[in-house]
Amino acid sequence: MKLLVTGGAGFVGAVVSRLLLDAGHTVVVLDDLSRNDAAQVPADAQFVQGRVQDAAEILTPEAGFDGVLHFAGLISAGESMSLPELHWEANTRAGLNLIDAMRAAGVRRLIFSSTAACYGEPSELPLTENAVTMPINTYGATKLAVDLAIASEARAHKLAAVSLRYFNVAGAYVGADGTVIGERHDPETHLIPIALEVAAGKREKMPMFGDDYPTPDGTCIRDYIHVTDLARAHLRALEAATPGEHRIYNLGVGTGFSNKQIIDAVREVTGADVPVEWLPRRPGDPAALYASSAKAQAELGWTPEKTEVADIVADAWTFYRRQN
Numbered sequence: 001m002k003l004l005v006t007g008g009a010g011f012v013g014a015v016v017s018r019l020l021l022d023a024g025h026t027v028v029v030l031d032d033l034s035r036n037d038a039a040q041v042p043a044d045a046q047f048v049q050g051r052v053q054d055a056a057e058i059l060t061p062e063a064g065f066d067g068v069l070h071f072a073g074l075i076s077a078g079e080s081m082s083l084p085e086l087h088w089e090a091n092t093r094a095g096l097n098l099i100d101a102m103r104a105a106g107v108r109r110l111i112f113s114s115t116a117a118c119y120g121e122p123s124e125l126p127l128t129e130n131a132v133t134m135p136i137n138t139y140g141a142t143k144l145a146v147d148l149a150i151a152s153e154a155r156a157h158k159l160a161a162v163s164l165r166y167f168n169v170a171g172a173y174v175g176a177d178g179t180v181i182g183e184r185h186d187p188e189t190h191l192i193p194i195a196l197e198v199a200a201g202k203r204e205k206m207p208m209f210g211d212d213y214p215t216p217d218g219t220c221i222r223d224y225i226h227v228t229d230l231a232r233a234h235l236r237a238l239e240a241a242t243p244g245e246h247r248i249y250n251l252g253v254g255t256g257f258s259n260k261q262i263i264d265a266v267r268e269v270t271g272a273d274v275p276v277e278w279l280p281r282r283p284g285d286p287a288a289l290y291a292s293s294a295k296a297q298a299e300l301g302w303t304p305e306k307t308e309v310a311d312i313v314a315d316a317w318t319f320y321r322r323q324n
Protein backbone atom coordinates (compact mmCIF):
# COMPACT_ATOMS: atom_id res chain seq x y z
CA MET A 1 0.00 0.00 0.00
CA LYS A 2 1.03 3.64 -0.44
CA LEU A 3 0.70 5.18 3.00
CA LEU A 4 0.94 8.66 4.48
CA VAL A 5 2.42 8.61 7.99
CA THR A 6 1.88 11.88 9.83
CA GLY A 7 4.30 12.41 12.70
CA GLY A 8 6.69 9.84 11.26
CA ALA A 9 9.69 11.66 12.75
CA GLY A 10 8.37 10.95 16.24
CA PHE A 11 8.97 7.89 18.40
CA VAL A 12 5.99 5.69 17.51
CA GLY A 13 5.56 7.06 13.99
CA ALA A 14 9.19 6.32 13.09
CA VAL A 15 9.03 2.76 14.42
CA VAL A 16 5.76 2.05 12.59
CA SER A 17 7.26 3.54 9.39
CA ARG A 18 10.23 1.18 9.77
CA LEU A 19 7.95 -1.87 10.10
CA LEU A 20 5.70 -0.74 7.20
CA LEU A 21 8.73 -0.36 4.92
CA ASP A 22 10.04 -3.76 6.00
CA ALA A 23 6.64 -5.23 5.09
CA GLY A 24 6.93 -3.81 1.56
CA HIS A 25 4.69 -0.73 1.82
CA THR A 26 5.55 2.68 0.34
CA VAL A 27 5.77 5.31 3.07
CA VAL A 28 5.54 9.09 2.84
CA VAL A 29 6.28 10.77 6.17
CA LEU A 30 4.70 14.15 6.92
CA ASP A 31 6.09 15.90 9.99
CA ASP A 32 6.52 19.57 10.89
CA LEU A 33 9.55 18.76 13.10
CA SER A 34 8.17 21.07 15.78
CA ARG A 35 9.08 18.60 18.54
CA ASN A 36 11.62 16.42 16.72
CA ASP A 37 14.27 16.48 14.05
CA ALA A 38 14.24 14.19 11.01
CA ALA A 39 17.05 11.94 12.30
CA GLN A 40 14.77 8.99 13.06
CA VAL A 41 12.78 9.05 9.82
CA PRO A 42 13.77 5.85 7.99
CA ALA A 43 16.04 6.65 5.05
CA ASP A 44 13.88 4.59 2.69
CA ALA A 45 10.75 6.66 3.44
CA GLN A 46 9.96 9.82 1.48
CA PHE A 47 10.02 12.78 3.86
CA VAL A 48 7.91 15.93 3.56
CA GLN A 49 8.29 18.67 6.17
CA GLY A 50 4.91 20.22 6.78
CA ARG A 51 1.88 20.56 9.03
CA VAL A 52 -1.03 18.15 9.22
CA GLN A 53 -3.27 21.20 8.70
CA ASP A 54 -1.82 21.36 5.17
CA ALA A 55 -2.10 17.63 4.43
CA ALA A 56 -4.42 18.35 1.48
CA GLU A 57 -1.36 19.49 -0.47
CA ILE A 58 0.02 15.95 -0.34
CA LEU A 59 -3.21 13.98 -0.19
CA THR A 60 -4.35 14.80 -3.70
CA PRO A 61 -6.58 12.37 -5.60
CA GLU A 62 -3.73 11.90 -8.11
CA ALA A 63 -1.18 10.93 -5.45
CA GLY A 64 -2.85 7.53 -5.09
CA PHE A 65 -2.61 7.02 -1.35
CA ASP A 66 -4.28 3.88 0.02
CA GLY A 67 -4.33 5.04 3.61
CA VAL A 68 -3.11 7.31 6.38
CA LEU A 69 -1.56 6.51 9.74
CA HIS A 70 -2.00 9.61 11.89
CA PHE A 71 0.54 10.00 14.69
CA ALA A 72 1.29 13.73 14.59
CA GLY A 73 0.16 15.60 17.68
CA LEU A 74 1.08 16.84 21.10
CA ILE A 75 1.33 14.19 23.80
CA SER A 76 2.15 15.81 27.10
CA ALA A 77 -0.76 15.58 29.51
CA GLY A 78 0.92 18.10 31.83
CA GLU A 79 1.42 20.67 29.07
CA SER A 80 -2.14 20.18 27.87
CA MET A 81 -3.37 21.56 31.20
CA SER A 82 -1.26 24.73 31.07
CA LEU A 83 -1.41 25.33 27.29
CA PRO A 84 -4.71 23.74 26.21
CA GLU A 85 -5.01 25.89 23.09
CA LEU A 86 -1.90 24.24 21.62
CA HIS A 87 -3.44 20.79 22.06
CA TRP A 88 -6.83 21.73 20.58
CA GLU A 89 -5.02 23.11 17.53
CA ALA A 90 -2.40 20.41 17.00
CA ASN A 91 -4.60 17.44 17.92
CA THR A 92 -8.21 18.31 17.20
CA ARG A 93 -8.24 21.02 14.54
CA ALA A 94 -5.43 19.27 12.65
CA GLY A 95 -7.20 15.91 12.96
CA LEU A 96 -10.45 17.30 11.58
CA ASN A 97 -8.56 18.92 8.68
CA LEU A 98 -6.93 15.59 7.93
CA ILE A 99 -10.29 13.80 7.84
CA ASP A 100 -11.57 16.47 5.40
CA ALA A 101 -8.46 16.13 3.21
CA MET A 102 -8.84 12.34 3.14
CA ARG A 103 -12.50 12.61 2.13
CA ALA A 104 -11.68 15.10 -0.63
CA ALA A 105 -8.96 12.82 -2.01
CA GLY A 106 -11.00 9.62 -1.65
CA VAL A 107 -8.49 8.06 0.77
CA ARG A 108 -10.65 5.73 2.85
CA ARG A 109 -8.36 3.96 5.33
CA LEU A 110 -7.17 5.53 8.59
CA ILE A 111 -5.23 4.29 11.59
CA PHE A 112 -5.29 6.81 14.43
CA SER A 113 -3.03 7.12 17.49
CA SER A 114 -5.56 7.47 20.24
CA THR A 115 -4.82 7.26 23.93
CA ALA A 116 -5.76 5.75 27.26
CA ALA A 117 -6.21 9.36 28.40
CA CYS A 118 -9.62 9.25 26.62
CA TYR A 119 -10.91 7.23 29.59
CA GLY A 120 -9.88 9.64 32.34
CA GLU A 121 -10.18 8.28 35.89
CA PRO A 122 -10.98 4.65 35.03
CA SER A 123 -14.47 3.33 35.66
CA GLU A 124 -13.03 -0.23 35.67
CA LEU A 125 -9.61 -1.92 35.74
CA PRO A 126 -8.25 -3.32 33.56
CA LEU A 127 -9.75 -0.85 31.11
CA THR A 128 -11.72 -2.34 28.25
CA GLU A 129 -12.88 -0.43 25.19
CA ASN A 130 -16.38 -0.30 26.74
CA ALA A 131 -15.19 1.81 29.68
CA VAL A 132 -16.66 5.28 30.08
CA THR A 133 -14.69 7.95 28.18
CA MET A 134 -14.46 11.00 30.41
CA PRO A 135 -11.00 12.55 30.04
CA ILE A 136 -9.56 14.42 33.02
CA ASN A 137 -6.89 16.22 31.02
CA THR A 138 -7.07 18.35 27.90
CA TYR A 139 -4.79 15.97 26.02
CA GLY A 140 -7.32 13.14 26.39
CA ALA A 141 -10.20 15.44 25.46
CA THR A 142 -8.50 16.62 22.26
CA LYS A 143 -7.86 13.02 21.18
CA LEU A 144 -11.34 11.80 22.11
CA ALA A 145 -12.85 14.58 19.99
CA VAL A 146 -11.00 13.17 16.96
CA ASP A 147 -12.09 9.62 17.81
CA LEU A 148 -15.71 10.79 17.80
CA ALA A 149 -15.23 12.57 14.47
CA ILE A 150 -13.70 9.41 12.98
CA ALA A 151 -16.69 7.37 14.16
CA SER A 152 -19.13 9.63 12.33
CA GLU A 153 -16.93 9.76 9.24
CA ALA A 154 -16.86 5.95 9.11
CA ARG A 155 -20.63 5.75 9.53
CA ALA A 156 -21.54 8.46 7.04
CA HIS A 157 -18.77 8.20 4.44
CA LYS A 158 -17.51 4.60 4.60
CA LEU A 159 -14.12 5.34 6.11
CA ALA A 160 -12.27 2.19 7.22
CA ALA A 161 -10.87 3.31 10.54
CA VAL A 162 -9.07 1.92 13.56
CA SER A 163 -8.20 3.94 16.65
CA LEU A 164 -5.49 2.42 18.80
CA ARG A 165 -5.62 3.61 22.38
CA TYR A 166 -2.06 3.53 23.64
CA PHE A 167 -1.16 3.09 27.26
CA ASN A 168 2.42 4.11 28.21
CA VAL A 169 4.67 3.51 25.23
CA ALA A 170 8.26 2.84 26.21
CA GLY A 171 11.46 0.99 25.27
CA ALA A 172 13.11 1.42 21.88
CA TYR A 173 13.06 -0.37 18.54
CA VAL A 174 16.24 -2.38 18.15
CA GLY A 175 16.61 -3.76 14.63
CA ALA A 176 18.62 -6.78 13.49
CA ASP A 177 20.87 -4.40 11.50
CA GLY A 178 21.66 -2.34 14.61
CA THR A 179 19.11 0.40 13.92
CA VAL A 180 17.79 1.84 17.19
CA ILE A 181 14.77 4.16 17.24
CA GLY A 182 13.86 5.69 20.56
CA GLU A 183 12.02 8.32 22.52
CA ARG A 184 13.46 11.82 22.18
CA HIS A 185 11.00 14.51 23.08
CA ASP A 186 11.92 18.14 23.41
CA PRO A 187 11.04 19.03 26.08
CA GLU A 188 11.11 15.55 27.63
CA THR A 189 8.19 14.94 30.00
CA HIS A 190 7.95 11.15 30.35
CA LEU A 191 8.92 9.12 33.38
CA ILE A 192 11.39 6.59 31.92
CA PRO A 193 13.46 8.93 29.69
CA ILE A 194 13.74 11.47 32.50
CA ALA A 195 14.82 8.76 34.94
CA LEU A 196 17.49 7.68 32.43
CA GLU A 197 18.77 11.26 32.29
CA VAL A 198 19.12 11.16 36.08
CA ALA A 199 20.85 7.77 35.90
CA ALA A 200 23.29 9.20 33.35
CA GLY A 201 24.04 12.19 35.58
CA LYS A 202 22.50 14.69 33.16
CA ARG A 203 19.91 15.69 35.79
CA GLU A 204 20.54 15.73 39.49
CA LYS A 205 17.26 14.35 40.79
CA MET A 206 14.20 12.55 39.55
CA PRO A 207 11.13 14.76 40.01
CA MET A 208 8.36 12.48 41.35
CA PHE A 209 4.84 13.83 41.12
CA GLY A 210 2.88 12.65 44.15
CA ASP A 211 3.21 9.85 46.70
CA ASP A 212 -0.28 10.14 48.17
CA TYR A 213 -2.33 8.32 45.53
CA PRO A 214 -4.70 5.53 46.59
CA THR A 215 -2.30 2.84 45.29
CA PRO A 216 -0.21 0.28 47.26
CA ASP A 217 2.95 2.47 47.33
CA GLY A 218 1.21 5.83 46.91
CA THR A 219 2.55 6.50 43.39
CA CYS A 220 0.64 6.32 40.11
CA ILE A 221 0.32 3.04 38.25
CA ARG A 222 0.69 2.79 34.48
CA ASP A 223 0.80 0.05 31.83
CA TYR A 224 4.10 0.15 29.88
CA ILE A 225 4.03 -1.29 26.38
CA HIS A 226 7.15 -1.83 24.29
CA VAL A 227 7.14 0.37 21.19
CA THR A 228 7.89 -2.51 18.82
CA ASP A 229 4.94 -4.51 20.15
CA LEU A 230 2.75 -1.44 19.82
CA ALA A 231 4.00 -0.81 16.27
CA ARG A 232 3.23 -4.38 15.19
CA ALA A 233 -0.41 -3.83 16.15
CA HIS A 234 -0.64 -1.00 13.60
CA LEU A 235 0.19 -3.34 10.73
CA ARG A 236 -2.50 -5.74 11.89
CA ALA A 237 -4.98 -2.85 12.21
CA LEU A 238 -4.21 -1.69 8.68
CA GLU A 239 -5.17 -5.13 7.35
CA ALA A 240 -8.27 -5.39 9.55
CA ALA A 241 -9.73 -1.95 8.75
CA THR A 242 -13.16 -2.36 7.13
CA PRO A 243 -15.16 0.30 5.21
CA GLY A 244 -17.90 1.85 7.33
CA GLU A 245 -16.42 0.58 10.61
CA HIS A 246 -14.57 2.51 13.28
CA ARG A 247 -12.85 -0.03 15.48
CA ILE A 248 -11.20 0.89 18.76
CA TYR A 249 -8.53 -1.22 20.48
CA ASN A 250 -6.67 -0.69 23.74
CA LEU A 251 -2.97 -1.46 23.51
CA GLY A 252 -1.16 -2.26 26.73
CA VAL A 253 0.23 -5.36 28.37
CA GLY A 254 -2.49 -5.65 31.01
CA THR A 255 -0.28 -5.13 34.06
CA GLY A 256 0.41 -1.93 35.93
CA PHE A 257 3.71 -0.76 37.40
CA SER A 258 3.98 2.08 39.90
CA ASN A 259 6.25 5.06 39.38
CA LYS A 260 8.39 3.78 42.26
CA GLN A 261 8.68 0.35 40.60
CA ILE A 262 9.79 2.01 37.38
CA ILE A 263 12.50 3.96 39.18
CA ASP A 264 13.65 0.70 40.80
CA ALA A 265 13.82 -0.92 37.34
CA VAL A 266 15.88 2.03 36.06
CA ARG A 267 18.27 1.61 39.03
CA GLU A 268 18.56 -2.12 38.32
CA VAL A 269 19.21 -1.72 34.59
CA THR A 270 21.62 1.23 34.80
CA GLY A 271 23.32 0.44 38.11
CA ALA A 272 22.89 4.12 39.08
CA ASP A 273 21.36 5.55 42.27
CA VAL A 274 18.64 7.76 40.72
CA PRO A 275 17.97 10.12 43.65
CA VAL A 276 14.37 11.32 43.74
CA GLU A 277 12.74 14.57 44.76
CA TRP A 278 9.11 14.30 45.89
CA LEU A 279 6.86 16.97 44.44
CA PRO A 280 3.09 17.57 44.56
CA ARG A 281 0.77 15.67 42.23
CA ARG A 282 0.83 16.71 38.57
CA PRO A 283 -2.59 18.01 37.49
CA GLY A 284 -4.51 15.65 35.22
CA ASP A 285 -2.89 12.37 36.40
CA PRO A 286 -5.27 9.45 37.08
CA ALA A 287 -4.07 7.22 39.97
CA ALA A 288 -3.99 3.96 38.03
CA LEU A 289 -4.37 3.03 34.37
CA TYR A 290 -3.87 -0.37 32.85
CA ALA A 291 -5.40 -2.01 29.85
CA SER A 292 -7.28 -5.03 28.84
CA SER A 293 -5.95 -5.76 25.35
CA ALA A 294 -8.14 -8.85 25.03
CA LYS A 295 -10.08 -7.32 22.13
CA ALA A 296 -6.91 -6.49 20.13
CA GLN A 297 -5.56 -9.95 20.87
CA ALA A 298 -8.76 -11.68 19.75
CA GLU A 299 -9.63 -9.55 16.72
CA LEU A 300 -6.18 -8.55 15.42
CA GLY A 301 -4.36 -11.74 16.42
CA TRP A 302 -1.79 -9.55 18.19
CA THR A 303 0.16 -10.34 21.35
CA PRO A 304 2.73 -8.18 23.12
CA GLU A 305 6.03 -10.05 23.36
CA LYS A 306 8.40 -7.87 25.41
CA THR A 307 6.38 -7.35 28.57
CA GLU A 308 9.04 -7.32 31.33
CA VAL A 309 9.65 -3.79 32.57
CA ALA A 310 13.39 -4.42 32.96
CA ASP A 311 13.62 -5.43 29.26
CA ILE A 312 11.66 -2.35 28.21
CA VAL A 313 13.89 -0.06 30.30
CA ALA A 314 17.01 -1.85 28.99
CA ASP A 315 16.07 -1.04 25.37
CA ALA A 316 15.36 2.59 26.31
CA TRP A 317 18.79 2.69 27.99
CA THR A 318 20.46 1.26 24.86
CA PHE A 319 18.91 4.11 22.88
CA TYR A 320 19.85 6.70 25.48
CA ARG A 321 23.51 5.67 25.42
CA ARG A 322 23.58 5.78 21.60
CA GLN A 323 22.43 9.39 21.74
CA ASN A 324 24.65 10.69 24.50
Ligand code: UDP
Binds near residue numbers: 194209
Ligand atom coordinates in the same frame (compact mmCIF):
# COMPACT_ATOMS: atom_id res chain seq x y z
N1 UDP B 1 6.10 11.37 36.30
C1 UDP B 1 6.90 11.79 37.33
N2 UDP B 1 7.97 12.56 37.04
C2 UDP B 1 8.29 12.94 35.77
C3 UDP B 1 7.46 12.51 34.71
C4 UDP B 1 6.37 11.72 35.01
O1 UDP B 1 6.64 11.48 38.49
O2 UDP B 1 9.28 13.68 35.59
C5 UDP B 1 4.92 10.54 36.60
C6 UDP B 1 3.60 11.15 36.14
O3 UDP B 1 3.11 12.08 37.10
C7 UDP B 1 2.73 9.90 36.00
C8 UDP B 1 3.74 8.84 35.50
O4 UDP B 1 5.03 9.33 35.88
O5 UDP B 1 2.25 9.50 37.26
C9 UDP B 1 3.71 8.62 34.01
O6 UDP B 1 3.78 9.90 33.40
P1 UDP B 1 4.23 10.10 31.90
O7 UDP B 1 4.27 11.57 31.64
O8 UDP B 1 5.48 9.32 31.62
O9 UDP B 1 3.07 9.41 31.05
P2 UDP B 1 1.45 9.60 31.09
O10 UDP B 1 0.94 8.50 31.96
O11 UDP B 1 1.16 10.98 31.61
O12 UDP B 1 1.08 9.41 29.67
